[in-house]
Amino acid sequence: MNKVYKFFLGSIFVIVVLLALKFMLIGSGQISDSKTLYLYNWGDYIAPKLISKFEKETGYKVVMETYDSNEAMITKIKQKSTNFDICIPSEYAVEMMRDQGLLEKIDHKKIEGLANIDERFLNLAYDPGNEYSIPYLWGTFGIVYNTKKYSQEDFSSWKNLWDKKFEGEILSFDGARETLGIGLLADGLSLNTTDPQTLIKVRDELIGFMGNVKAILADEIRMYMALEESNVGITFSGDASNAIDANSDLAYTIPKEGSNIWFDNMVIPKTSKNQQAAYAFINFMLRPENAAENADYIWYATPNKKALDSIDPEAREDKTLYPDDEIINKLEVFKALDKESTILYNDLFLDLKISPHAE
The missing domain is CATH 3.40.190.10 (Periplasmic binding protein-like II)
Known part of the structure; x- marks a missing residue:
């Protein structure tokens, strides 16, 4: 076998190994590729059609994992075993995560649609100025x-x-x-x-x-x-x-x-490796039509005042x-x-x- 051919085969082997390692790491959440959003959410807490719509509009693939308590979520974020880009903690958990240095500050220049949120539900004691969180449901x-x-x-x-x-x-x-x-x-x-x-x-x-x-x-x-x-x-x-x-x-x-x-909120954990996708998701969920569809599916209250005109009339009067x-x-x-x-x-x-x- 000549040296050129041996070098070619060796290069192919290295590339295959590296690609396999990459996909293994992506699958385990240890790294994120640029077209994937890792979402950590409560169980059955987003309309499935919105996931499909977000993927189709943005080109990002959503990989979602669920939890059943704020405490379980915080523990996993601390472990840094998975690079979640978005999670949905309750108000007191936002405060805890902020104080423990687990959250990225929100860059409000990248947020589109914050004005859609009812002013009563902004700038609350658990997150003054909404520096770390955006209201999701209440x-x-x-x-x-x-x-x-x-x-x-x-x-x-x-x-x-x-x-x-x-x-x-x-x-x-x-x-x-x-x-x-x-x-x-x-x-x-x-x-x-x-x-x-x-x-x-x-x-x-x-x-x-x-x-x-x-x-x-x-x-x-x-x-x-x-x-x-x-x-x-x-x-x-x-x-x-x-x-x-x-x-x-x-x-x-x-x-x-x-x-x-109570308020559940969208936040960007420090574990995020794809903040561009995280901001795309936040902005997507701030759009009134999407907030309305989500509220109708979950049947909880939306903080999005502009979505109220689009939600199920029965819910709005409830x-x-x-x-x-x-x-x-x-x-x-x-x-x-x-x-x-x-x-x-x-x-x-x-x-x-x-x-x-x-x-």
Whole structure:
């Protein structure tokens, strides 16, 4: 075999190995090619048709991975094992990720359509000036109930949930902040309370509430409420609206003390290797027609005020999804907790879950 031919074969072998290595790394997310967007999102949290539309319009291929909690998402971003270009954290998680140096600052000169977002949902405490995040969807936390058995007056206050008439009736959301929040709201306190003695007192008070809890669940609440397996569910507005859509005997309310208003947001993690694709995605989702299609698919509220003219009229008139300003003014955003407070919340919630009254 002559030297030229040997050199040619050797070069071909090296090229094949390098290409194979490249595609292996791309597949594992350790590097990104210039035509791929790596999206890290909640499960079933974007209209599939929008993914196809984005790919067709931009030429980028979307590779999406899902998570089921902000904490799981943050842990994976910290590991830097996958170069995600976009992820969708909740408001307190944006604050945490910013403080931990996990996010790129948003270059507002590259953003098209930020003016489409309702001014009420910009420049909030978790991200002043929207330096790191762009609102994606929003909602509230409240009570869905069966109108054949109860009226809105039965839920005029969070304190009412301690009434023995609700014994074995309540499906409560599986979350430390949300559960302790019920007790804090009932006492007229902030959802962001961190004083240990106050939280311990609230935990003790919630034992009475837990006596009325049939089960502690997550997304399943909407299904069980729709099937009338229970008459009271404490959950998020989008899930409540889905349950109501399936069962017209259900209604949703927020007690007079107020509740939590949450925001999920588009951010660019430091792991991003394709910021051009990330900005293309943000701008695509800021377009009113796309925001409307996404909101109609997920059935949560869009912060895009220009999209409201295009969303399903039934959704636009749904006070579960889009409450009046009088209600919104009573709502509070969760702030990120320090490590000690996070541990305390989780420990107190665990106490309640394993208490004799908890199922």
